Amino acid sequence: MFLKHAALASALALMAGTAMADCQISGNVSIVGNEFPAIHTVANGAAQCAGGEVKSNLTADHQKINVAGMQGNPAEYSTAIIANSSVVALMNEDVIRPLDDLVAEYGQDIPKNQLITIGGKVMAVAFMANAQTLAYRKDVLEEIGVDVPKTYEDVLAAAEKIRAAGISQYPVGGAYAAGWNLAEEFVNMYVGHGGEFFKPGSAEVAINNEQGVAALEMMKALTAYMNPDFLTHDSNATGAEMEAGNVMLMNMWGSRMGNLMDEEGAEEQVYSNITVGAPLTVGGGSTPASTLWWDGWTVAKNISDEDAVATFLAMKHGTSPAILNDETMSQAVWMIEGYTPAPVNDGVFAAIEMGTQSYPMLPYQGLLHTALGDNLADFLLGKESAEQALADAEAAYTAAAKEKGFLQ
Amino acid sequence: MKHRSFFWFVLPSALAMLLFIFFPIISVIVQSFHVEHEQVIKTVETCDLFGCKESTTIDQEATAALKEAKPLGQFAGFKTYLDRNHLATSEVSATWNRTNSWRDFGAQMLNLPFYKAIGFTLTFTFVVTPLVIILGFVIAVAVNSAAKRLRGVLIFFSLLPMMITPLVGALILFWMVDARGIIGTTLQYLAGDPDLSVKASTPLMWIMLMVYGVWHAAPFAFIVYYAGLQTVSQDTLEAARVDGANRWLQIRHVIIPHLLPLTTFIALMQLMDNFRVFEPIVSFAANAHATSLSWAIYNDLGGETRQLSSAAATSVLTILGVAILLSPVLVRTWREFDRK
Numbered sequence: 001m002f003l004k005h006a007a008l009a010s011a012l013a014l015m016a017g018t019a020m021a022d023c024q025i026s027g028n029v030s031i032v033g034n035e036f037p038a039i040h041t042v043a044n045g046a047a048q049c050a051g052g053e054v055k056s057n058l059t060a061d062h063q064k065i066n067v068a069g070m071q072g073n074p075a076e077y078s079t080a081i082i083a084n085s086s087v088v089a090l091m092n093e094d095v096i097r098p099l100d101d102l103v104a105e106y107g108q109d110i111p112k113n114q115l116i117t118i119g120g121k122v123m124a125v126a127f128m129a130n131a132q133t134l135a136y137r138k139d140v141l142e143e144i145g146v147d148v149p150k151t152y153e154d155v156l157a158a159a160e161k162i163r164a165a166g167i168s169q170y171p172v173g174g175a176y177a178a179g180w181n182l183a184e185e186f187v188n189m190y191v192g193h194g195g196e197f198f199k200p201g202s203a204e205v206a207i208n209n210e211q212g213v214a215a216l217e218m219m220k221a222l223t224a225y226m227n228p229d230f231l232t233h234d235s236n237a238t239g240a241e242m243e244a245g246n247v248m249l250m251n252m253w254g255s256r257m258g259n260l261m262d263e264e265g266a267e268e269q270v271y272s273n274i275t276v277g278a279p280l281t282v283g284g285g286s287t288p289a290s291t292l293w294w295d296g297w298t299v300a301k302n303i304s305d306e307d308a309v310a311t312f313l314a315m316k317h318g319t320s321p322a323i324l325n326d327e328t329m330s331q332a333v334w335m336i337e338g339y340t341p342a343p344v345n346d347g348v349f350a351a352i353e354m355g356t357q358s359y360p361m362l363p364y365q366g367l368l369h370t371a372l373g374d375n376l377a378d379f380l381l382g383k384e385s386a387e388q389a390l391a392d393a394e395a396a397y398t399a400a401a402k403e404k405g406f407l408q
Numbered sequence: 409m410k411h412r413s414f415f416w417f418v419l420p421s422a423l424a425m426l427l428f429i430f431f432p433i434i435s436v437i438v439q440s441f442h443v444e445h446e447q448v449i450k451t452v453e454t455c456d457l458f459g460c461k462e463s464t465t466i467d468q469e470a471t472a473a474l475k476e477a478k479p480l481g482q483f484a485g486f487k488t489y490l491d492r493n494h495l496a497t498s499e500v501s502a503t504w505n506r507t508n509s510w511r512d513f514g515a516q517m518l519n520l521p522f523y524k525a526i527g528f529t530l531t532f533t534f535v536v537t538p539l540v541i542i543l544g545f546v547i548a549v550a551v552n553s554a555a556k557r558l559r560g561v562l563i564f565f566s567l568l569p570m571m572i573t574p575l576v577g578a579l580i581l582f583w584m585v586d587a588r589g590i591i592g593t594t595l596q597y598l599a600g601d602p603d604l605s606v607k608a609s610t611p612l613m614w615i616m617l618m619v620y621g622v623w624h625a626a627p628f629a630f631i632v633y634y635a636g637l638q639t640v641s642q643d644t645l646e647a648a649r650v651d652g653a654n655r656w657l658q659i660r661h662v663i664i665p666h667l668l669p670l671t672t673f674i675a676l677m678q679l680m681d682n683f684r685v686f687e688p689i690v691s692f693a694a695n696a697h698a699t700s701l702s703w704a705i706y707n708d709l710g711g712e713t714r715q716l717s718s719a720a721a722t723s724v725l726t727i728l729g730v731a732i733l734l735s736p737v738l739v740r741t742w743r744e745f746d747r748k
Contacts, residue, residue: 089713091466094466094472116454116455116456117453117455118463178693201464229586363447363464363465364713370715374695377695395499400493405445
């Protein structure tokens with residue numbers, strides 16, 4: 001098996017060598033995107049193109065600058081690397097162009113499923129997938145004699161046993177930091193309960209319902225087994241709790257599993273037993289309480305056609321099989337031909353197989369996400385009822401949606 | 409000074425203020441009176457890696473005409489100011505009619521984002537400002553009475569909290585008060601409660617933010633007072649000593665009156681700074697427990713959909729808040745100026 005992988009990798013490396021000469025552009029490319037290894041790989045791949053200048057600005061603050069950087073004419077950035085939640089902000093401001101012409105002329109070899117189409121127009125090209133799934137300690141589950149949890153109810157039962165056995169006082173982890181993370185956990189749990197966020201086809205919010213309350217109640221039940229500081233724990237902090245050997249079960253991003261399972265930051269006993277599982281379901285539902293995410297690239301509207309072609313070709317090259325090698329293979333769940341998954345990616349593949357919903361690409365979803373992040377903590381702190389917290393989130397969203405012109 | 413030369417003296421700074429302070433404020437005010445265009449929503453089929461589904465998007469062609477006609481958006485007047493995410497007038501009056509006691513009314517008000525933010529902001533301002541003044545004064549007097557050769561070192565260490573970047577300083581404290589950090593563990597030991605966690609409790613989080621505020625700003629008060637102490641007339645002090653004043657009486661009747669104008673200055677600066685409290689809330693990830701007006705602005709602009717009008721309205725309300733807060737001090741300063 002290892003030999004096969006190695007052979008494949010070297011074959012791909014050879015391909016990369018030949019492909020380098022293949023990418024010729026006649027125009028300038030300027031990339032803005034998030035800052036993590038997989039995005040660096042894409043930007044470096046694009047930079048291999050010859051014939052024009054390719055520069056990139058990769059920063060964790062990319063969302064604060066990409067809209068402004070693409071609104072000018074000509075735009076500062078010819079492409080933004082975004083995810084399904086953030087492509088919406090670019091579309092709302094009308095700063096990215098449909099890619100249909102470019103795909104027809106230069107992108108026939110891009111697999112169809114990578115093309116993100118909205119209303120029949122190609123708006124982005126996806127290159128990697130991500131989802132939150134279960135991460136668990138194999139040794140601890142064996143010790144208490146429990147199967148790998150498939151539902152959140154199983155997680156609660158296992159957590160109680162782990163606590164009763166005196167292994168860990170707070171065995172459950174989760175990125176419950178008030179704000180974006182907490183809202184994301186609610187979105188997961190609400191989707192798992194079969195909830196819909198809006199009245200169909202409108203921007204009118206509808207989360208204060210049975211599913212909403214059930215989602216919050218489950219989150220609160222889980223927090224009873226979490227470190228009391230859970231409202232300050234983002235994915236970094238809760239990942240650190242697992243590496244420290246305190247957390248035995250948690251819902252975690254596929255893109256971060258590699259960090260948990262490598263030799264850095266944890267004892268051998270811990271990292272060798274951390275295992276990736278499928279996403280969890282909840283409340284007897286069959287849809288996982290998780291959302292699927294993709295990362296992809298776009299092309300700015302306010303640039304010359306020449307630069308648009310150059311950008312398209314460079315980004316296509318940056319997300320082509322040519323970028324895959326030994327080092328880059330494990331950086332993400334690449335949606336690129338020639339990618340061979342490792343065990344660390346089992347969770348994301350399981351999420352796709354189980355029919356996990358993708359995070360909604362609605363123009364007003366971001367406003368709801370902000371409102372949820374600001375209003376759900378009061379319930380988890382025991383200051384108010386679930387219905388009140390949901391009503392607050394709805395009211396905050398409605399006021400914001402009026403300011404943004406989505407509701408009148 | 410002749411009016412003519414006065415004019416030429418202040419012209420450069422007046423121009424800079426006009427350009428960098430006045431015009432931006434005007435633009436923020438204009439923004440706050442507008443909301444975005446009506447967004448024409450259409451239902452579309454959205455396909456990604458994982459399949460297709462019914463979804464909605466903004467009809468850019470239909471919206472383009474609206475944008476063209478009114479580039480600023482729809483005029484909304486005070487609507488944004490009065491909506492639930494700001495002054496929430498209708499929610500406040502409904503709460504007023506529904507609740508029977510002040511306590512209940514207060515609790516309901518703190519559920520509204522603006523009042524939650526202003527509640528913490530004002531508490532922070534009125535607790536931290538006096539403590540900074542008192543602590544800064546005490547440190548200044550202590551350093552001033554230390555042996556001359558020690559003073560340089562003492563001043564350096566006293567100024568350290570101010571030299572550290574606020575975000576970093578707050579993070580240091582954040583890790584120290586963690587349940588497994590040095591302060592957190594000590595608190596658990598002192599309270600005899602192994603589950604005590606500063607980050608999980610709203611009152612403790614408030615206290616921690618204020619402790620940070622005092623720690624960070626006391627050096628500023630210290631260095632101003634220390635400079636002031638160098639100008640205290642030694643003759644007056646000696647006369648007081650001859651009259652039999654002890655150390656406390658010297659401070660009470662000579663030093664404090666001498667430093668009073670400085671206290672006004674420090675109070676002014678601190679009221680302004682503390683009203684804009686922001687960094688510790690971010691560093692402490694304290695937003696579940698405490699928010700401030702500045703944090704609300706940051707939160708509006710940091711989401712995936714930027715809420716410019718909302719942030720602009722909160723900014724104008726912050727400016728008004730600072731103006732109200734400073735007015736007693738400013739009126740006082742003006743009267744003194746007038747007397748002269």
